[in-house]
Amino acid sequence: MQSRKELKKQKKTKKKWKYLWIIIGVLLVGLLIYGLYFYNKLNDTVDTMYTPLDSDGEKEDEIKDRLSNKDTINVLLLGVDEREGDRGRSDTMMFLSLNPDTEEMLMFSIPRDTRVNIPGRGEDKINHAYAFGGAELSVQTVEEFLDTTIHFYSKVNMEGLKDGVDALGGVTINNERAFSYEGHDFPEGEITLNGDAALSYARERKQDSRGDLGRNDRQQKIIDAIIQEGMSFESFTKVDSILTTVGDNVETNLQMNEMRKLFLDYRGTRDKTIREEIQGSGQTIGNGWYYVVPNEEQQRIQSVVEEHMNKK
Known part of the structure; x- marks a missing residue:
């Protein structure tokens, strides 16, 4: 007891x-x-x-198959400087190719002055495609230039980049060249940027000896940092401000189920980024200045994309 x-x-x-x-x-x-x-x-x-493209219907079956089989997916990021009453131009065009088999992400920028054939418009600067026909024509132009399929696109208002970085609590990057721009100092080494500083860092090109190519590198660093920070646990505590900022500044043809698949099956590709650079030279043609890419270089970058997509 x-x-x-x-x-x-x-x-x-x-x-x-x-x-x-x-x-x-x-x-x-x-x-x-x-x-x-x-x-x-x-x-x-x-x-x-969600802002679908007219061409989405033609790719619907291919995209479903690729997501189901976890095949490589290509994404075009458009950074657009839009003002009221003006559609603007795509100051930033970044190509991402996500290969879940190798857990690698191929990333490169297409210089905005690159001379290409814009369908229905002829030879012109690639960033004019957005001014002529928005994201639809930009996607078509890049597909023709790279001889590949763009499965998804995201258009970001560059002013919104500032809000997005602030919503994440800032981003940390490794800066390779010290410079000052728009009242911000960017020393060499690891630096943490708030939204306003990140936007200035991504925009500056006049002081860079590499011009637009140097700016493209810095933009890629910012995008990389946003991806890494956005995937961190701490970001879930800021979900309200992040989603509000994204909703106000981003357009994409990605739907909820497709986002879920990319997050679950393709998130490993963020751990290894393969960077490429499109080589060319500045030339004055007629009354305009263009970044001219030789045929051999265009074929090389097309082969890089194809090999990455088929790599197992």
């Missing part, structure tokens, strides 16, 4: 467990509510951003 002391101890232990289960229950309910809120907020943001 148990003593009164033992019975009292058992009762106390049961009471502790009861409180513990209540606390666990409250936490689970809280997590469920937060999860539902997060999912609904994400759905609302994706709906706001």
Whole structure:
């Protein structure tokens, strides 16, 4: 027969467990509510951003097959400087190719003055494609230039880049050349940038001996840092401000189920980035200045893309 002391101890232990289960229950309910809120907020943001292209229907089956088989997916990022009453031009055109088999991401920028054939418009600077026909014509032009398929695109208002970096709490990059621009100092080495500084860092090119190519490198660093920071656990605590900023400044033809597949099956590609640079030279043709890419170089970059996509 148990003593009164033992019975009292058992009762106390049961009471502790009861409180513990209540606390666990409250936490689970809280997590469920937060999860539902997060999912609904994400759905609302994706709906706001979703801007399909006319050509999406032609690629629908290929995209479904690629996502289902975890094949390489190509993405075009457009950084656009838009002002009221003016569609603007794509100051930034960045090609990303995500290969989940090798867990590698191929990344390179297409210089904005690159002389290409713009479908229906003839030879012109590649950044004019956006001014002529928005994201639709930009995608078509890049597909022809690289002889590949662009499966998804994202258009980012460059002013919104500032808000996005601030929503993440800043980004950290390794800066290779000290310079100052728009009131910001950028010393060599590892530096942390807020939104305003990141936008200035991504825009400067006059002081860079490599001109647009140097700016492209810096833009890639910012995009890399945003991807890394956005995937971190700390970013989940800032979900409200991040989703609000993204919804206000991004357009894409990605739908919710496709985003989920990319996040689950392609996130490993962020760990290894393969960088390329399109080689060319500046030339004055007629009354315009262009970045002219020789046929051999165009064929080389096309081969790099094809090999990356088929690599196992």
